[in-house]
Each structure stands twice: as structure tokens, then as C-alpha cells.
Amino acid sequence: MDLAIHDEILWCACVKASRRLTAAGKLADPAHDPRSLFPWMVRGSWMNDMNQVTPLIDFAQNPNIGPQQDTLFQGLWKVAVQDLLQNTAHRYAHNEPLLQAAPGIIASKKHNIDGFGHYNRFDHLDVEENHPATEYDGAWASNARLGRARTAHFTVTSHVRVRLTGSLLDDDRLEPRSLTSLGRALHTVADVFAHSNYVELLLWSLAWRGRLEPDFINAFNFDDGSDNAAGSLLRCPLPAHGPRAENLLRNAVLWYGDSPQETPFVSALFDKSDTIFSLLHIYAAHLLRTDGKPQTEPMLDIAMALFDIQGAKLIKGAWAVLEGIGNVFDAIGQGARNLLARGLDSAADRSTNSTARDLMHDTAHLVRHYDSKKAKDWAEAGRLNFLARELQIQMLEELRGQSPATKLLPHHALLAKDHVEDEAGGRIRFKLGCLLATEVSAQIIERHFSPEEPSLGDYDQMASRVLIHPWWLLEQHPNFDKTLAPLVQKAGGHERWQDQSISGLELLAGVL
Numbered sequence: 001m002d003l004a005i006h007d008e009i010l011w012c013a014c015v016k017a018s019r020r021l022t023a024a025g026k027l028a029d030p031a032h033d034p035r036s037l038f039p040w041m042v043r044g045s046w047m048n049d050m051n052q053v054t055p056l057i058d059f060a061q062n063p064n065i066g067p068q069q070d071t072l073f074q075g076l077w078k079v080a081v082q083d084l085l086q087n088t089a090h091r092y093a094h095n096e097p098l099l100q101a102a103p104g105i106i107a108s109k110k111h112n113i114d115g116f117g118h119y120n121r122f123d124h125l126d127v128e129e130n131h132p133a134t135e136y137d138g139a140w141a142s143n144a145r146l147g148r149a150r151t152a153h154f155t156v157t158s159h160v161r162v163r164l165t166g167s168l169l170d171d172d173r174l175e176p177r178s179l180t181s182l183g184r185a186l187h188t189v190a191d192v193f194a195h196s197n198y199v200e201l202l203l204w205s206l207a208w209r210g211r212l213e214p215d216f217i218n219a220f221n222f223d224d225g226s227d228n229a230a231g232s233l234l235r236c237p238l239p240a241h242g243p244r245a246e247n248l249l250r251n252a253v254l255w256y257g258d259s260p261q262e263t264p265f266v267s268a269l270f271d272k273s274d275t276i277f278s279l280l281h282i283y284a285a286h287l288l289r290t291d292g293k294p295q296t297e298p299m300l301d302i303a304m305a306l307f308d309i310q311g312a313k314l315i316k317g318a319w320a321v322l323e324g325i326g327n328v329f330d331a332i333g334q335g336a337r338n339l340l341a342r343g344l345d346s347a348a349d350r351s352t353n354s355t356a357r358d359l360m361h362d363t364a365h366l367v368r369h370y371d372s373k374k375a376k377d378w379a380e381a382g383r384l385n386f387l388a389r390e391l392q393i394q395m396l397e398e399l400r401g402q403s404p405a406t407k408l409l410p411h412h413a414l415l416a417k418d419h420v421e422d423e424a425g426g427r428i429r430f431k432l433g434c435l436l437a438t439e440v441s442a443q444i445i446e447r448h449f450s451p452e453e454p455s456l457g458d459y460d461q462m463a464s465r466v467l468i469h470p471w472w473l474l475e476q477h478p479n480f481d482k483t484l485a486p487l488v489q490k491a492g493g494h495e496r497w498q499d500q501s502i503s504g505l506e507l508l509a510g511v512l
């Protein structure tokens with residue numbers, strides 16, 4: 001998910017946990033309110049995200065940027081936390097304890113970022129290799145795996161658990177270091193919903209059981225038949241029992257088995273195509289930046305070096321930090337630019353659309369030979385959006401061969417719910433992902449902040465009930481589908497998910 005969304009999920013979860021602790025009479029000391037200590041959890045989530053820079057450093061084959069990397073990330077964290085507390089926090093609901101704690105946190109000497117600098121694919125559930133047989137090994141449907149493909153299973157049962165263990169190692173589990181480890185676990189919990197087909201399988205399972213309204217299902221199954229840039233491209237239809245209408249799976253982003261329970265709960269493939277897709281967005285963000293900074297070639301190199309960090313605002317605030325060590329990151333940014341240019345050239349060679357092909361080659365040339373005026377005009381004319389869409393269509397082509405006999409992996413660029421989409425189905429999927437992530441996070445935070453020692457057994461139990469294939473979840477709790485379906489449809493309304501979550505819309509109430 002985008003960093004700002006991760007922060008909001010974590011914030012809403014802190015508000016919910018704080019309320020429950022207060023109601024249970026377990027929050028005597030205001031300094032132990034999860035809302036006051038929220039920034040240290042954000043630090044963990046931030047570290048997970050910024051660590052995505054390191055694969056790019058590897059791509060650029062930069063041998064040793066150790067001390068500079070350290071300086072960069074220490075500096076960037078200080079900029080990020082200051083921005084969070086002095087700007088963003090003012091927009092949050094129920095923010096008084098946070099604003100009170102803010103000056104102390106900014107002045108704190110504990111802003112070191114230990115353990116920083118290593119990308120771990122399990123932090124985000126990334127599947128790196130396009131080898132479906134490894135993900136869908138023979139055991140995914142067993143009682144032990146509960147429908148989880150390999151990466152999802154390992155992440156939930158082992159990786160998150162390790163981070164939670166780290167959060168309990170200190171004598172004082174409300175120390176910044178412990179809370180940072182907790183924040184890293186919670187980042188991954190949010191990605192369980194954003195970077196997998198969990199939400200889609202939940203919707204499909206409810207539809208399969210006849211619990212969703214026809215209008216709601218039709219919104220997902222609607223297909224205007226077009227591939228043009230004006231229509232919706234990414235589809236997650238909800239097929240019913242029986243033979244499927246001919247075109248129902250056209251442009252479907254998820255691998256579909258014969259039924260929901262025969263479709264594994266799998267996280268998204270993040271391979272070279274997804275890397276190129278992300279880099280193209282960073283390139284566009286640089287060209288369209290509105291923060292008044294010069295759109296120069298060195299600025300592009302820096303933007304490209306901060307892989308997958310799409311917030312131009314962060315880059316703006318970080319300019320002073322970056323300036324001193326810019327030369328090191330120029331090399332990485334140039335590596336990324338070459339990677340993007342090569343990726344576009346090879347996508348062009350695969351393209352059957354001659355307009356797209358020419359545009360890809362021309363863009364590759366522009367990426368290599370910086371011409372900000374021309375490139376900016378292209379971006380403003382929407383050409384880069386068109387290209388991004390062409391890259392998605394190429395990834396969709398791979399999924400055309402989907403069948404129960406040939407299980408394929410869904411691409412991150414197609415499936416991830418990292419930010420709000422403007423199409424109806426995408427909006428609902430995004431909101432559901434945020435609501436579910438907030439509920440599960442609130443539960444974990446509540447236990448962590450309780451006066452009683454939290455136990456990993458509690459997490460294991462919750463994970464085996466909820467962080468499993470949604471079909472198994474519904475099977476474990478008879479009649480739960482009946483209470484869940486109206487709530488899911490309510491989440492599809494116009495209200496913001498943050499307001500719905502804080503006003504008490506609980507999808508998993510009773511089973512969490």
C-alpha cells in the first residue's frame with residue numbers, strides 16, 4: 001500500500017484499540033495510549049517500505065554505499081516523522097493525545113533505525129519468481145494450510161510471528177524499539193489484504209453462497225468489452241455456479257479455479273514487469289510534480305533512486321538530506337532509468353499495437369536522454385498513462401490462458417489495492433482491504449498495550465481463524481456469511497472507510 005494509507009490504517013487501529021482499552025478500564029496512564037505512541041509504530045511500517053529501495057540498489061549494482069545509505073535513511077526518517085506530526089496528524093480524527101506527545105517524540109534521541117536496509121519480500125508478501133507450481137504446491141488446500149499458497153502461508157504463520165516476537169523482547173514492550181517491531185508486523189498484516197486475492201476471494205465466496213445483492217454482483221461482472229483507455233480494464237468478476245458466460249473472465253486479474261474454494265489464497269507476483277510498471281509511475285510523478293522543485297536530470301535520478309516511494313512531498317522535504325550525498329544516488333537513479341528504458345524497449349518488441357510500440361520506444365529514448373520539456377508534455381498529454389495501461393494489458397495477456405489445470409500467478413500491478421481506484425469495483429476492494437486491515441491491526445495493538453502480557457498464542461489463534469482462505473473462514477463459522485454480506489455491501493457506500501471504521505463498522509465482529 002502507499003505509505004500514507006499504511007499510516008491511516010495504523011492510526012484508525014490505534015483509535016479503536018485505545019477506545020477498547022479505555023472501556024475495559026485498562027488504560028490508566030495517558031502515556032500508554034496507543035495514539036500517543038503511534039509514531040514509533042509508523043517507523044516500523046516506514047522501514048518496511050523504504051527497504052524496497054534496496055532491490056534497486058542491487059539492480060544498479062552499486063557495490064558499497066553503506067555510510068551514505070545510513071545517512072540518507074536516518075535523515076529521511078526525521079523528515080518523515082516531522083511531516084507526520086506537524087502536518088498529517090492535524091487531519092486525523094481523535095488526535096489530541098498524539099498532538100500532545102508530538103514535541104517530545106520529535107525531540108527524542110531514539111530515532112535510530114536499527115535493522116534498516118534489507119529488503120525482505122515477506123514484509124510485503126511479494127512473490128518474486130513466476131513459478132506457479134512453487135506457490136501452489138500440493139499442500140495449499142490441506143487442513144494445515146487452510147487454502148493459503150506458499151508465500152501467504154509462510155508470511156502469516158512465520159514472518160509476522162517473528163516480528164511480533166521482536167516486539168516482546170524488551171522488558172518494556174512500549175519502548176520505541178519494541179513498537180517499531182510491532183509496526184513492521186502490522187505493515188505486513190495490512191499487505192495481507194492489499195497484496196493478495198483475499199478481498200476478492202471473500203467477495204466471490206459470499207456471492208457463490210448467494211449472499212450478495214444482484215446489483216452488487218453485477219457491478220463486478222460488468223464488462224463494456226473495450227480495451228480503450230476510457231473504460232475499466234482490471235476486472236475481478238464473481239462467477240456463479242454452472243457454466244460461465246463466455247466473456248466473464250475477459251481481462252480478469254485473478255487466477256480463477258472452478259469455484260472459490262478451488263482457487264488458492266495467493267499473494268501477488270512482483271517481477272520485472274511490475275518493477276517496470278512502478279518505475280514508469282515514478283517517472284510520471286517526477287514529470288508532473290507540483291511542489292515547485294526544478295525538473296532537472298539530477299532530480300529525476302534521485303526520484304528514480306527512491307524506488308516505489310511515490311510521494312513527491314517526501315522527496316520535497318528530503319531535498320536537503322539528499323543534496324549532500326546526491327552523487328551516490330545519481331548512480332542508482334541512472335541504473336533505474338536504464339532499467340526502465342530497457343524494460344520499455346522489450347515491452348515494445350512484445351506489443352502487437354503499433355501505436356503503443358512506437359510510443360514505448362520513444363519513451364525509452366526520452367528516459368535515456370533527458371529532455372524535460374518534451375517528456376513533461378508527454379506526461380501531461382496522458383501518454384504515460386496510456387503506456388502504463390499497455391504494460392498492464394501485456395500482463396493480462398499471460399492470464400488469458402487461465403484454467404484450473406494451468407494455475408497462474410496474479411501480477412502485483414493488476415491485483416494490488418495500494419490506493420483508491422476510480423472504478424466502482426476497485427473502490428470497494430480498496431475500502432474492504434483497508435477496513436479488514438484496520439480491524440485485525442486494532443486487535444493486535446489492543447493486546448500489545450494491555451496490562452497483561454500478550455501471548456503469541458493469541459496471534460496464532462487469530463491467524464488460524466481469520467488470516468486464512470476466506471472460504472475456509474466462512475465454513476468455520478456457520479451463518480457468519482449472513483451477517484457479513486450486508487456489512488460488506490454497506491462498506492461499498494459513499495462514506496470514507498476511515499469514518500466507517502472509527503464509527504464502528506466491523507466486518508469480522510464475532511469471529512476475530
Ligand SMILES: [Zn+2]
Pocket residue numbers: 001048049123124187191
Ligand atoms: Zn508493503
